[in-house]
Amino acid sequence: MGNGLKKFTRSQLVIPLFSLLLLVVFNLIRDVEFFSVSIVTNNQGNRVLSGNLISILNGASAVAIISIGMTLITSSCKGQDISVAAVAAIAGSVFVSVLRSNEITVPVIILAFLFSCLVTVLFSTFNGILVAIFKIQPMIATLILFSAGRSIAYWINGGATPTVSSPLLSSIGGFIPGIPIPSPIIIMVMFLILISLVLRFTNLGLYTQVVGINEETAHLNGINPILIKLIAFMISGICVATAGCITVCRIGLINHETLLLDAEMDVILTVAIGGTALSGGKFNLYGSVIGAYIIQALTVTLYAMKVPSAAVKAYKAIVIIVIVMISSPVVKEFAINLYKKLFKKQVGTNIPMKAS
Amino acid sequence: MKKILALIMIAVLTLGLAACVATPPASGQTTGTSxxxxxxxxxxxxxxxxxxxxxxxxxxxxxxxxxxxxxxxxxxxxxxxxxxxxxxxxxxxxxxxxxxxxxxxxxxxxxxxxxxxxxxxxxxxxxxxxxxxxxxxxxxxSDMAAQGRMAVQWLKEQELPEYNVVHIQGAMGSDAQIGRTTPLDDEFAKGTMNCVIQQTATWDEATAKQIVESVINSGEKFNVVYAENDGMAKGAVAALDEAGITHGVDKEVIIIGFDCNKWALRELLAGNWNLDVQCSxxxxxxxxxxxxxxxxxxTLPEKIVINDETYFDARTITQEDIDKYGLGD
Missing domain, CATH: 3.40.50.2300 (Response regulator)
Structure with a gap:
């Protein structure tokens, strides 16, 4: 048992889980009712779950999905893709323009989604080529689409904010009749399972980390770093398209200027909170996903506390500084030393917990 | 040597850029005003x-x-x-x-x-x-403050027993936000209307939805959503729909939007929203x-001409209005 605990405290998941726990406890003290979930009948006549907990899980889905791709890119390329939100705007625009030129049926929605995936994978591969082959720093390489992405989305939309409405789309962005859980949550879970299976039954996860830790060694061992990096970007492209399409379905409208605005920063934070080093190497997918829920929980908490939303970012920044500081190696080491000095005899199990 | 080369390159690039900027208007040469x-x-x-x-x-x-x-x-x-x-x-x-x-x-x-x-x-x-x-x-x-006053005036004319307003603002400091916020703030200050929440969604639909969700989750009652553009109103309505709160003409919550996009006016025509104020x-x-x-x-009579702007009430709007005044498609 002690060994299991030791193993757990050493894992990358400690900090994100502990932060999440802290948020939950804080909210329970503030308002016991905060996490209460109730069943209501929505305007489509479905009985659905409602409450802050659902808002958190639902609201975080887009960022959580993108963070999966970002984690792979971070791990293999030692840098981040800052164009994800802008490319999501492109994905959404492509999705809407395909839907608008056809009658909206299930096959058309699937076609529109596949088409937007294709477009985002192309854009992501472009980023990937700049990073992997031309060895441009990821942040600089993706800066191109970061600034141009929303203009490209504008061209696709022809300037307006086109709307699409269909009960089918609201089942993707809202609730499927008969299922009380919001569809974005279901999509997110399915997506995570799919990626986990891919990582479990292929060597992709291992190769990605090896490329991130030491490219030269990877190369000498017969792993093609360029290919691994490109694959990371391609997977990220699919993640981004999924997130973009979900966001469009939520409101039934594409606004290329505001769709997932500033989400790239949230996603990068998510990865950082999740315990993946932003300098590449070892990654933790589940940590990133939990990170997304932490950020969303924080936002919902602040809204519930009626903090002006203009100030929400500042409060978020403070909390994030604390989380990132706690997980910094310098602080960890300091805490461990302090702990050793205080309790010289029983050095062991719950050190990092105390460090937090 | 490299430095000099770099300097020359920079100079050439700058000149090139300057030329790009200067050229577009150079069309429309002399054709003779006569x-x-x-x-x-x-x-x-x-x-x-x-x-x-x-x-x-x-x-x-x-x-x-x-x-x-x-x-x-x-x-x-x-x-x-x-x-x-x-x-x-x-x-x-x-x-x-x-x-x-x-x-x-x-x-x-x-x-x-x-x-x-x-x-x-x-x-x-x-x-x-x-x-x-x-x-x-x-x-x-455009007189943004006049748009805000129009909306607030219309709201007062509805003579609701009480006004519990969810106020979703645009990007703080923008002309449109200040103009559309001030008249409503005055009512809050006078106590004629009760501010349930006042938050900026920076024109973002998804943020507007989250803000309204958090109000619904808190259990506070409201009967007006005043969103400072159409997109944010649509986001707010999405949250209401999920929570099973009815909205529109003679329903639980009054929806007010701004800008008069065609799709928003269609929502009015369908009775899902109540008011949209034009920004011409x-x-x-x-x-x-x-x-x-x-x-x-x-000679011109006045220096400052205010755009003729109007608003559309869901009870009186017609398809013609949508075709004539709606933006986009």
Missing amino acids: SGVIKIGIVNNPPSESGYRAANVADFERVFNEANGYKASTFYSLKNDEQLNAAQQFITDGVDYLLISAAATDGWTNVLENAKNAGIKVFLFDRMMNVDESLFEAAVV PFQADKIDEMIKDLEAGK
Whole structure:
């Protein structure tokens, strides 16, 4: 048992889980009712779950999905893709323009989604080529689409904010009749399972980390770093398209200027909170996903506390500084030393917990 | 050696960029004013800025073309310095009229003085700038505060037993946000209306939805959603729909939006929303009229012309209104 605990405290998941726990406890003290979930009948006549907990899980889905791709890119390329939100705007625009030129049926929605995936994978591969082959720093390489992405989305939309409405789309962005859980949550879970299976039954996860830790060694061992990096970007492209399409379905409208605005920063934070080093190497997918829920929980908490939303970012920044500081190696080491000095005899199990 | 080469490269690039900026307005050369064609230079923001701007640009293209006796050259930029350069170039080209929607309010005095000395008449549209009134003939602008007052006035006329308002603001500090917030703030201050929550969603639909969700989750009751543009109203409505709260004509919650997009007006027609206040991008006809007056030797009665703007009530809106006043498609 002690060994299991030791193993757990050493894992990358400690900090994100502990932060999440802290948020939950804080909210329970503030308002016991905060996490209460109730069943209501929505305007489509479905009985659905409602409450802050659902808002958190639902609201975080887009960022959580993108963070999966970002984690792979971070791990293999030692840098981040800052164009994800802008490319999501492109994905959404492509999705809407395909839907608008056809009658909206299930096959058309699937076609529109596949088409937007294709477009985002192309854009992501472009980023990937700049990073992997031309060895441009990821942040600089993706800066191109970061600034141009929303203009490209504008061209696709022809300037307006086109709307699409269909009960089918609201089942993707809202609730499927008969299922009380919001569809974005279901999509997110399915997506995570799919990626986990891919990582479990292929060597992709291992190769990605090896490329991130030491490219030269990877190369000498017969792993093609360029290919691994490109694959990371391609997977990220699919993640981004999924997130973009979900966001469009939520409101039934594409606004290329505001769709997932500033989400790239949230996603990068998510990865950082999740315990993946932003300098590449070892990654933790589940940590990133939990990170997304932490950020969303924080936002919902602040809204519930009626903090002006203009100030929400500042409060978020403070909390994030604390989380990132706690997980910094310098602080960890300091805490461990302090702990050793205080309790010289029983050095062991719950050190990092105390460090937090 | 490398450094010198780099310096030369930079110099060449800068020159190249400068040339790019300067060239676009250089069209529209001398065709002779005696032919009756009026030469105008239009400095505007690019249509990609927003749906509002796209409609604005289309409106100017519709009015100022050769069929209507104009030879128009247009320059688009979001950057004030590029706009200034373009305006100066139009002056050098010798246009008769200069029509400007400035990216920023400051820095225009010099250029407008040059225009005045060259005998070029200047109109401002959509946006005011910080210059002496003698430097332009007239400005056709929107009065954002009037839009806010219209909405609040309409709301008061509904004579609800109580007003519990969810107020979703645009990007803080923007003209539209300040204009549309102030009249409602006055009511909150007077106590005639109760502010359930006042939050900015920075024009983002998804953020608006989250804000309304958090209000619903908190269990507080409200009967009005006042969103400062159509998109945020749509986001708010999505949250209401999920929570099973009815909205629209004679329903639990009144929905108010701004801008009059076509899709938003259709929501009104369907009775899902209650009110949409217009922010008119159509200034070209008014300016055309004033140019004709000046050409006929008349003087203009006023310097600041406020756009005729209106609002649409779900109970009275017609399909014709949507076709005529709606933005986008």
